[in-house]
Amino acid sequence: GDSVTQMEGPVTLSEEACLTINCTYTATGYPSLFWYVQYPGEGLQLLLKATKADDKGSNKGFEATYRKETTSFHLEKGSVQVSDSAVYFCALDQNDMRFGAGTRLTVKP
Amino acid sequence: DTEVTQTPKHLVMGMTNKKSLKCEQHMGHRAMYWYKQKAKKPPELMFVYSYEKLSINESVPSRFSPECPNSSLLNLHLHALQPEDSALYLCASSQPGTHTQYFGPGTRLTVL
Numbered sequence: 346g347d348s349v350t351q352m353e354g355p356v357t358l359s360e361e362a363c364l365t366i367n368c369t370y371t372a373t374g375y376p377s378l379f380w381y382v383q384y385p386g387e388g389l390q391l392l393l394k395a396t397k398a399d400d401k402g403s404n405k406g407f408e409a410t411y412r413k414e415t416t417s418f419h420l421e422k423g424s425v426q427v428s429d430s431a432v433y434f435c436a437l438d439q440n441d442m443r444f445g446a447g448t449r450l451t452v453k454p
Numbered sequence: 455d456t457e458v459t460q461t462p463k464h465l466v467m468g469m470t471n472k473k474s475l476k477c478e479q480h481m482g483h484r485a486m487y488w489y490k491q492k493a494k495k496p497p498e499l500m501f502v503y504s505y506e507k508l509s510i511n512e513s514v515p516s517r518f519s520p521e522c523p524n525s526s527l528l529n530l531h532l533h534a535l536q537p538e539d540s541a542l543y544l545c546a547s548s549q550p551g552t553h554t555q556y557f558g559p560g561t562r563l564t565v566l
Contacts, residue, residue, distance in 0.1 A: 377553040388460075388544050389557040390498065396553070423482055438553040440511070442487075444496035 347372045351435045351445035355385075356450050358425055366420040367433050368435035376439035378402075378411055378418040383432045383447075389402075392433070427451045458558035459480075461543050466564045470534060475561045477545030486528040487555065489521060489544040497544055498552040502539055503528060535565045 352367040370378065377396045381389040392401030398413035407422045418435060430452045435445040458479045467473050477486065485504045489497035502510035503522040517539075521533040526547055542562050562566040 360541075379554070381557070383464075386562075388559040389546075390541075390558060393553065394554060438555070441499060441502075442555055447494070447496055 346438055347376065347437060347443050349415055349435050349437055349443050349445040351405050351433075353446075353448070354432075355449040355451060359452070360427055360452055361424045361453055362452075364420070364425045364429075364450070366417045366433055366435075367452070368445060369422065370418065370435075370437050370438060372416075372417050372439055374414075376437040378409070379408055379436040379438065379442075380407070380418070380420050380440040381436060381444075382433045383434065385431070389434065425450070427452045427454055458545055458547055458556050460543075460558035460561050462561060463559065463566075464562045467532070467535065468564065468566050469537075471535075472531070472533045474532065475543055475545075475563075477532040477558055479547040479549075479556070479558075480526055481547060481549075481556070482525075483547035483549050483556075484525060485548045485550045486522060487546040487548075488518075488528070488530050489546065489557075491542040491544055491560070493541075496527075498524055501530075532563075535563075537565050539563065540565045 350369045379394045380392040382392045393404045395402040395411035401410045432447045461538045488500040491497045500514045501520045521529040542560045544560045545558040548555045
């Protein structure tokens, strides 16, 4: 069945460092791909999405490109802030939503 | 407006209590979802309503009873829960076929 694998955390970075969180997927068709962010004590917020191959989703300085050839949707940000500290979930949706395990990011001043 | 609201924010209940969680959206979405999220885990799908009809029940115990009284509201009725049911319960909504779900802030449930 469809599944998502994302890099194990936790990830700890200093402010202004570059971020990459790897995400790969397995699906029989052409799913939509998502990154959701969950701040402490809150629900999930849609961060960005891409619905077809080579689409780039972007929001708040975060980017991810739908790579069909490598079945990947890696999340990147050039300069992280303390306020980016959260858990990030990669997800796909074809018939139902499948989440990765989540990656906890901590950004230190 | 991409807001899904959930009440209450926190709920503590005993194993013999009956309580309800509420979810509301005014985005005109016709699909609504209940998820359960344990600490440090991703959300797990419980129920899906599409056009106010239950379309998916992921083998959830009968002590959880969903209800969709209209296209904007989704309830989750709780009865005789167990301590292991303590979790964050998330509601989400989407337009059928769009694959983009919008989540509420969740209800933090503690069963004593």
